[in-house]
Amino acid sequence: MNRMHDIPAERQIEILTARLERSERALRDAETALEKRMTELFRANQDLSLRETELARRLEVESALLLGALSTIQMATLYGERERGFSFSASAASLFGLPPGEEMTIDKVAAVLHPLDHRRIMRETSAFFGELEPGTTREYEHRIVRPVDGETRWLSWSIARKKGDDARPGHLLATVRDITEERANERSVRALQLRAERRVRELAKLQAELAAAKGTVEETLGARNRFISEMAHAIRTPLLALSGGLELLETEVREEGVKDLAVARDAAEQLGEVASRLIEEAAAEGNDLSAPFGGGALPPVPQSPSGIPAQPHVLVAEDTESNRYVIERLLHDLGCTVVLVENGAAAVEAVRREHFDLVVMDVMMPIMNGEQATQTIRGLTGPAARTPIIGVTAHSLQSERERLLSSGMTACLAKPVRKEALETAIRTALISGRDVRKNQARFDHDLFRRTFGDLPAAYRGRMRDAAKKDITKYAGEVLAAVDSGDEEAFSRAAHSLTGVSLNIGATGIVEELALYREGRPGDEASIEPFREAVAACLLEIDDLYDALVPYDQ
Template structure:
């Protein structure tokens, strides 16, 4: 191997040049690598600084959020380690009323504990620290009195842990300000106590109300029984009186006797009205004047009023002067009994001024009845019966010693009814009708029998409902006059039994005879199967109308008479002009079906409010037409909870279809146009 020094100088120089070049190149590479590493370190240092700033910002943000959360929740965190200063979050300073940033020592806390809580708290802490196990929890509450004198409640939740890198114990926990919570609890307890006291009061009140309700219901039942007995006891002899007078009026009499009979009949008529109004008022009801509309001779009513007052009040003498002018229409539509009652009330009020007062009663026609009472004393001594005037849609005007009353009355081409010659009834086959009279009072049976004989009917009798059921099954009567209040079996129960017996006898028209005449009782009796109802005292004209309706309906097929109050059905059409009757018949059928469809749709959709509206609309149409079968089915549906409405709907739909199918038949029976 050749040594370097043995080489020529030129070769030695070349060698060292190559070696220097390699060293230079290596140095340059080291410098490049070092520079690159320096740049990397610099970039890493910059990134680290940026991340430190982000972490610091995030830490500050999270710290502020933590502080805000602690303040919102009203709690702070604490950490105690033996030999080191306690550490706590800033919220504890605010709780204790200390300046922000001030270091808190345990003595600061102990000195604030309320004297009444200090011994208990110290004992709990002593036992907590004496516990040798770790992971032990301690929770307690106490009051503090802050430096500003404010009383606050604190709740401590502590846990004993092993300190890091040592066997010493450390305590970590939270402190919560529960002052508002305690106040809320106190308020809640107070409210709860008040609620409990109120509930106890309501229980006692409910008990008292239940007892009072039972007493009221018992009193109502007693009152109802009393009214029923009173009505029966008053109307029964009145029925005998009015019926007897009616029968006496048929026989020939001297003019003077006929005048006395007319006065007695009118007195009985007005007494019947008065008794009905008294019974309604005694029952707690407000009198509602339901005016009938029938053709009447207004001039005859006015002259009859003069005749009645002359005969019954002779002591008035010339003090009462009548001035009844002519020019009245041959007939007007109105309620004759209520019109006579209005005339009597006006006259009674006029003559009440004293024996020295002279009264002039003037009646004339001026697009209605015009009544003037002059010299009747200065108002308000004259008590004008305004409710009855309002029922006629009339008006009154009172001035000094003068009263004017106008009653709108519509003229009619229908002839007024007359009692001169009783109509002789016949069945649809032209035979003499056979009527069963059911009544437990002998005088009533005699009067009804006489009235029936006067209008061409034969009669048989039954003294109670049980006998009526047997008689109806044994004999085919053309009609039954059924008293409602009877022993053994009352009229309502007897009617139900006859209707339930089956066969042709079960369809015999039954006309109820009641002492009340109230619409609620009427509806109940019609729902039981009666064809019509008459209130005592029975008037011959109304008896004739009821029987004619019953005989006509008896020719109808399919039990149509059991679907309708036939009197109301006939009246619904009778007051209409002939050209409007057929139009009303079509509208009636259309409305019943349309409202029935609305009801079915509302029930199917579960819409309780829509069901109520549809049922109300259907009821209104049924009432106007006397469709008692629909009313009965509707009552069953509406009395049940809405959840059961679908179960009762088929009965309503079936009654609607049967009723609509019978309208043409009944219309043809009564008006001759099927």
């Protein structure tokens, strides 16, 4: 038994259950065999005069087998006939704990009954003999105190009354077996079950407490992140006006003041970077920051690619007056005509009423925010639904950008917006004339990582900016050559673009350019996949750089 306590509770249950099942099977087998044999013996007695010699031999053999089986399974039998008394099997004396050699009688059964069970068993026995009809069976259990060793054991009885020839009770057959081990096993199994149930309840309670604590922590973290996000928006909104104003002043002041303005603008940019990193660190537990939001900023484009309007007509939706002024001035400097509105609802009405080549949409606005306005515009009918929309947001989380792109925006810029970033975002959005998603871009990530990772940290950012600038330049030359039909210019530009693209692993551009050169059907639609590959590549480079290239220390 000590070894059983060393076994895990679940294994103990399995072992004890298996033992119980084996005991029950043995009991059923023994009871079946016993009843069959007793019936044969009874019939053999009736026909004893005809087959006395043969039956005596068989009775001796089969009785020996039966007694051996009864002894093995700790079982005894009782047989009684009317007016002839009771007789027990040889194993009964040992089962009831009588001294060796002492004969078992019905009176000795009553004598060894446990005091706590004596009255009940005598009452049930009396009822059995006095009330039950012949052909019925009674089963009951009780304890005994064995005279030979004083040990308390549990016994189980199965008693059947059979009819005689005259329809009166003829004889009685009974089996009695020791079930002490079975009951102990059952108690052990039940104790283990209760212990397991208690542990399950304790675990459920702990899980509920953990869930409640987790909810409290998540609520606290959510409140913290919302506060930081709102504060970043409050910082970045005036930063847009400050940085944009400084950038505009650079074109107006004399040469000696340019350096002072550059210092001021660098300070504003550093403040914006601090706000960005603060948000990213605050959201690190619940947001994917493996590709931090780079703002979609792209380098300036030296010439317009084919298909871009000479003077793009742009709608600006921005609720802050100073920011509207700065964005309007930047767009005018880029050669755009501008219409200004103060909220998303007004932007939707303007798009319904008038054609725009592009919409610059602030995300946080009253009445209807930029995300809602974008979804509404995408739900319109006709060409207006396909108008490129560049989002401007004070938030810098990657999850924010992914949500805005999913709402239908073509690209996203983070405040404060730089002139060159705005210019290239506009040109990139207009290259394909439709929504461009960054997941359309195809890159060889290993080559991209090696190209930048092998450079000194101080040169990686410069290499990235140069690559974006060259791709935009040579892609524009390719498109212009397609429009003009200049084969020589096309070959030069395609050769240069292929070299730059392969340097950084931009395989999508190279593949689409090769497909166009192989087909060259001559219609405008055939160049569209190339336009989209260039636009997708330019939108992807910054995020891929942040995700794959080691941080510049």
